[in-house]
Amino acid sequence: MTMLIVALSLLSAQEAKAQTTIAVTDASSTFTPITANYGSYMQDPSNDQQTGHASADFVGTAGSSGFLIKTGTFANGEEMMVIRFTFREYRTQGFQANLRLGIDANADGAVDLYFGPSYGGNSNGIYFQDPTGGANISPSTSSLTSDYGDLSSGTETPNAFVESGANATYSYVDTGISGAAAQLTFAISFEALAGTLLAKTGISITPDSFVRFIAFTSTQSKAINRDIYGLNGGLSSTVRFDAPGGGFTDYVDSSGNPVPELSSFAYAAGLILSAFARRPSRRAVA
């Protein structure tokens, strides 16, 4: 009976989570600050970006996290993962850079899929890219394919680059805060993310799976050449993403919650892998 009650409680909690209507304009206080190094808020120093504007310079401090995630349902019923970053300067012309996250969904230290918004220059959209060439385990070994998978032209439009309305997938606002002046938020369909990951790598994830991310900005979408969140400079570093302070987040679920009371022993023992649930996803992007 106890097991049944626990199971029903978990089910209720998941249903409640799925039914929460969210938007890219939600207050930062409703997001989960992303952690690294076993529970510390991820931080990034000012002015460690390269090749360009302060508007692509991530900032984040122990008291004010610059990397936030939440997951919930949009007004159109689509389950979306919403990701927010803070940058040093706001540009009235728009963000005008590429923002990408790389996901390590099988705990092997290598990025399995890149995704994020492109803005300015080429067509605006939320795109995917595959790792290619190098090992994709550190800044110096990372290379990316061309952008693909903007779903805005398809019959389903969860990843369309929309800046207004309840189903907007993109928001770029002037916070008015000196040194942390811009807040960029984008949303990606979880099914599109999981479906593309499955199609490209064979790795299955659910919203409750624990994965880790690397986040960076770039001028060209095939390079990591502006700023990496969590690293002070280090764009050509050979230090692995999964080294202490190497750039990977902690293992988190799609709502940004870290593995509960996870120890370094658990990482070393590969216990994370046992937490990975398996569920096929219906949508993939070719």
Ligand SMILES: [Ca+2]
């Ligand atoms: Ca920075």
Ligand SMILES: [Ca+2]
């Ligand atoms: Ca991997």
Ligand SMILES: [Ca+2]
């Ligand atoms: Ca950095």
